[in-house]
Amino acid sequence: MSSRRDTAERLRRLMATEGDAVAQNTRTVNQLSDYAIQRFDDYEDLRDAAREIKESAIANLPDLIDEVTEAVEANGGQVHVAQTADDANRIVESIMADRDAEKLVKSKSMTTEEIDVNDHLEAGGYEVVETDLGEYVIQLADEAPSHLIGPAMHRSPEDIADLFNSEFDLDEDLSGDPNELTEFARERVGKHIREADVGMTGANFVVAESGTLMLVTNEGNARKTAVTPDTHVAVAGIEKLVPSLADLQPFTELIARTGTGQDITSYVSLLTPPVDTPIPDFEADEMRSADDREFHLVLLDNGRMGMREDDDLRETLYCIRCGACSNACSNFQAVGGHGFGGETYTGGIGTGWEAGVHDLQSADEMNDLCTGCSRCEPKCPVEIDIPWVNTVVRDRINHQGEGDDFEFLVEGLTPDEEPAGLDLQKRLFGNVETLAKVGSLAPGLSNAVAGSRPGKWVLEQAFGVDPRRDLPEFADETLREWYGARGAQVTDPDRDVVLYPDVYTDYFDPGRGKAAVRVLESLGVRVHIPAVPESGRAPFSQGMIETAREQAEAVHGALVTHIDDGRDVVVIEPSDLAMFRRDYEHLLPERSAERLAENTYDVMEYVFGLLDNGADGDALDVPGDDGDAGVAYHSHCQQRTMGVDEYTETVLSDLGYSVRTSDVECCGMAGSFGYKSEYYEVSMDVGKHLHDDLGAVEDERLVASGTSCQEQLDVLYERGVPHPVELIAPR
Amino acid sequence: MSSESLSTFESSVPGAVHRTTAADADAALAEAIEDPAVGTALPYDDVSLSEPVDTDPSPSALESAATGVTPAALGIADYGTVTIPSGGAGDELVSLYTPRHVAVVAASDVVPDMPTAYERLGEDFAAGMDTQILATGPSATADMGTLVQGVHGPSETHVVVLEDR
Ligand code: SF4
Numbered sequence: 001m002s003s004r005r006d007t008a009e010r011l012r013r014l015m016a017t018e019g020d021a022v023a024q025n026t027r028t029v030n031q032l033s034d035y036a037i038q039r040f041d042d043y044e045d046l047r048d049a050a051r052e053i054k055e056s057a058i059a060n061l062p063d064l065i066d067e068v069t070e071a072v073e074a075n076g077g078q079v080h081v082a083q084t085a086d087d088a089n090r091i092v093e094s095i096m097a098d099r100d101a102e103k104l105v106k107s108k109s110m111t112t113e114e115i116d117v118n119d120h121l122e123a124g125g126y127e128v129v130e131t132d133l134g135e136y137v138i139q140l141a142d143e144a145p146s147h148l149i150g151p152a153m154h155r156s157p158e159d160i161a162d163l164f165n166s167e168f169d170l171d172e173d174l175s176g177d178p179n180e181l182t183e184f185a186r187e188r189v190g191k192h193i194r195e196a197d198v199g200m201t202g203a204n205f206v207v208a209e210s211g212t213l214m215l216v217t218n219e220g221n222a223r224k225t226a227v228t229p230d231t232h233v234a235v236a237g238i239e240k241l242v243p244s245l246a247d248l249q250p251f252t253e254l255i256a257r258t259g260t261g262q263d264i265t266s267y268v269s270l271l272t273p274p275v276d277t278p279i280p281d282f283e284a285d286e287m288r289s290a291d292d293r294e295f296h297l298v299l300l301d302n303g304r305m306g307m308r309e310d311d312d313l314r315e316t317l318y319c320i321r322c323g324a325c326s327n328a329c330s331n332f333q334a335v336g337g338h339g340f341g342g343e344t345y346t347g348g349i350g351t352g353w354e355a356g357v358h359d360l361q362s363a364d365e366m367n368d369l370c371t372g373c374s375r376c377e378p379k380c381p382v383e384i385d386i387p388w389v390n391t392v393v394r395d396r397i398n399h400q401g402e403g404d405d406f407e408f409l410v411e412g413l414t415p416d417e418e419p420a421g422l423d424l425q426k427r428l429f430g431n432v433e434t435l436a437k438v439g440s441l442a443p444g445l446s447n448a449v450a451g452s453r454p455g456k457w458v459l460e461q462a463f464g465v466d467p468r469r470d471l472p473e474f475a476d477e478t479l480r481e482w483y484g485a486r487g488a489q490v491t492d493p494d495r496d497v498v499l500y501p502d503v504y505t506d507y508f509d510p511g512r513g514k515a516a517v518r519v520l521e522s523l524g525v526r527v528h529i530p531a532v533p534e535s536g537r538a539p540f541s542q543g544m545i546e547t548a549r550e551q552a553e554a555v556h557g558a559l560v561t562h563i564d565d566g567r568d569v570v571v572i573e574p575s576d577l578a579m580f581r582r583d584y585e586h587l588l589p590e591r592s593a594e595r596l597a598e599n600t601y602d603v604m605e606y607v608f609g610l611l612d613n614g615a616d617g618d619a620l621d622v623p624g625d626d627g628d629a630g631v632a633y634h635s636h637c638q639q640r641t642m643g644v645d646e647y648t649e650t651v652l653s654d655l656g657y658s659v660r661t662s663d664v665e666c667c668g669m670a671g672s673f674g675y676k677s678e679y680y681e682v683s684m685d686v687g688k689h690l691h692d693d694l695g696a697v698e699d700e701r702l703v704a705s706g707t708s709c710q711e712q713l714d715v716l717y718e719r720g721v722p723h724p725v726e727l728i729a730p731r
Numbered sequence: 732m733s734s735e736s737l738s739t740f741e742s743s744v745p746g747a748v749h750r751t752t753a754a755d756a757d758a759a760l761a762e763a764i765e766d767p768a769v770g771t772a773l774p775y776d777d778v779s780l781s782e783p784v785d786t787d788p789s790p791s792a793l794e795s796a797a798t799g800v801t802p803a804a805l806g807i808a809d810y811g812t813v814t815i816p817s818g819g820a821g822d823e824l825v826s827l828y829t830p831r832h833v834a835v836v837a838a839s840d841v842v843p844d845m846p847t848a849y850e851r852l853g854e855d856f857a858a859g860m861d862t863q864i865l866a867t868g869p870s871a872t873a874d875m876g877t878l879v880q881g882v883h884g885p886s887e888t889h890v891v892v893l894e895d896r
């Protein structure tokens with residue numbers, strides 16, 4: 001328990017100290033990047049190309065290492081392959097010793113953060129200075145980077161001024177003017193660069209055929225670092241290798257758009273070291289011959305070859321560390337990389353990196369912050385299924401779990417595939433269907449217990465359910481009970497469909513199911529509501545992959561004859577639709593997954609299709625003359641990723657509603673996330689952002705498609721928030 | 732180069748563009764350059780850098796120069812990018828250590844887009860010109876809270892386009 005409280009406290013503190021700067025920076029860059037992508041027609045084609053290049057490069061990695069070694073040696077440089085961080089540090093230290101060096105300047109590189117080269121060199125008596133201004137700030141503050149590309153984005157200009165004022169003995173204190181701060185830092189850093197004996201850079205890419213490095217920067221410090229001292233050491237993970245120069249083209253066009261929202265950064269350096277540039281010796285005030293240049297490429301394995309063998313973690317190696325997945329993430333926007341980060345790496349994909357190059361422990365705390373909302377995916381230039389990487393890591397962490405005092409409470413609740421010591425909170429939320437079945441046997445009693453003080457106490461103590469949240473209440477009659485008694489009311493149907501009875505609609509909110517039935521029937525469709533198991537979303541989101549797989553198989557079994565019978569499957573809950581359309585590809589054989597993906601529809605998407613094909617929508621409820629046409633609509637994160645949110649907007653607009661939508665993509669509730677006591681405040685912080693974005697909703701109807709979104713908006717706006725299908729259901 | 736590429740290039744360069752001809756290059760360069768200036772030799776027929784541009788600068792001359800002039804191997808129209816080949820003459824230093832960089836590009840070297848640019852880069856690299864910087868506008872940072880131009884590299888960039896080269 002105390003650990004949940006510690007987590008809550010830690011995140012609360014981060015939100016209070018760093019939250020504002022992080023929120024502002026990430027959201028701005030995210031918007032810029034959305035805009036840059038929108039204006040760029042080749043985006044999807046280049047993502048496909050980039051993905052292919054990375055896939056084949058990683059597949060051929062051992063050959064590429066040999067090839068680059070030959071190329072660099074032919075150019076007059078040296079290649080060192082380091083198995084571990086320690087190896088890499090030893091190599092760097094021996095280069096320093098060989099060159100009789102005292103001072104090393106560095107440009108920004110996450111890979112050198114991963115090996116902690118600064119600490120290592122400093123312990124060896126060397127001076128190390130970061131030259132990227134953000135890195136320089138966190139080096140002075142002795143902090144870890146809070147973002148893959150904006151290492152100091154958690155600090156406001158005023159914070160930075162305070163830091164400089166306390167670190168340096170200045171005649172006059174700096175104010176928080178960014179121009180002044182930049183000028184001050186560049187002067188200091190510039191001097192270090194001129195004096196340095198060795199320059200260390202990372203590399204965004206390394207071209208195997210020519211030994212060319214690609215460095216993507218804006219400040220120009222990496223350029224100076226690489227060419228000013230006579231010795232250049234580049235440290236790069238082995239995954240940075242690509243076969244040829246031409247392979248860099250898609251990345252050149254993508255990396256700034258997703259990463260910073262620029263079309264291209266100020267500098268994309270294509271260096272083939274040792275370079276021909278003469279060596280400027282500022283002390284002697286003379287140019288020395290480039291013949292004195294020395295170049296070392298340190299290629300770091302440190303777990304990467306293992307990741308390459310790992311079917312689920314492999315795609316992490318395709319990551320080009322643009323940081324887009326962090327900027328797009330609502331929880332990252334709230335807590336930043338010091339909350340959503342491990343030893344070195346931050347944000348959504350950070351989990352994969354930490355699990356691969358460090359260990360599961362280092363991925364553990366951050367991993368829970370991924371809610372699987374999937375909004376990062378369309379932003380990833382190499383099409384990594386980042387939520388899946390997080391789910392896999394969560395599953396592995398679960399299997400490391402320890403026992404718990406309250407285990408007796410849920411004995412038998414978890415299928416055998418999940419470890420006995422699985423966190424009780426995860427079991428609770430992963431087994432929603434079982435709970436719902438038990439609870440609905442006596443809905444009045446269950447509601448009373450869950451709402452009572454002792455009930456809430458047990459829920460909090462045993463399961464970490466935040467007492468500030470109300471659990472959804474069981475309905476007196478489930479959707480299926482209602483429909484069983486009522487029966488289909490279309491006798492001569494144009495079509496037959498299965499309405500998928502998701503757990504929430506069935507047990508807690510049959511109203512939206514009934515509305516869907518009436519809408520579909522009014523459009524000439526006969527509805528069937530068979531018993532279909534929970535989609536597996538609940539266990540999937542807790543990292544209980546095997547349980548989710550069993551559910552997926554059962555769902556497939558329950559639906560496949562209907563599909564073969566020509567029935568489409570209509571789904572109300574977007575998170576379940578996302579299972580059928582997207583996540584099942586990880587859980588079912590390809591053909592089974594495809595069959596479900598192709599035959600399942602969002603309910604409003606289906607309504608759109610029916611109307612578009614000429615169905616008569618006269619019976620649907622349209623706005624009357626009494627000014628009830630205004631609608632504020634919040635679509636679900638996964639709907640947005642699937643691109644189905646637009647159908648709701650179109651249907652409502654076509655029926656005469658005047659619709660405005662939220663720009664904020666996540667409500668903060670994200671399934672069970674907002675119920676968890678350690679994350680309640682993060683969830684409310686994200687929710688508040690949505691509230692600020694939507695603003696006052698007074699003479700409008702407020703609707704949302706997702707269960708969690710509905711609940712979060714219920715709280716934020718203190719009113720019941722229906723599903724859009726309830727708005728248009730015939731009265 | 733098509734005239735369309737050239738006008739796209741002109742409008743996408745983040746900085747001043749001076750269109751000129753070989754015959755008028757001196758005047759255009761004089762307009763773009765602020766003294767003291769350093770530079771590297773220009774490879775275009777009948778165009779060269781003349782006094783007082785220092786083409787063999789010492790480190791201290793480099794540091795105190797107001798302008799650095801270098802040739803560009805390519806202009807990339809879609810991006811307003813120039814590529815700076817970094818050879819033994821010290822183009823990398825000249826284009827980097829000075830607060831104003833003036834890149835001189837032949838109109839015939841302006842290509843429409845990045846795929847074409849990479850084709851040309853491939854040829855250059857194979858021919859030994861295997862270090863080039865794709866430079867687009869001034870150096871910049873947002874690390875101090877807002878966008879600031881002119882960090883470790885130039886704060887101002889100019890491009891001189893030789894229309895008849
Ligand atoms: S996972 Fe994709 S979006 Fe995230 S940092 Fe890596 S490349 Fe960028």
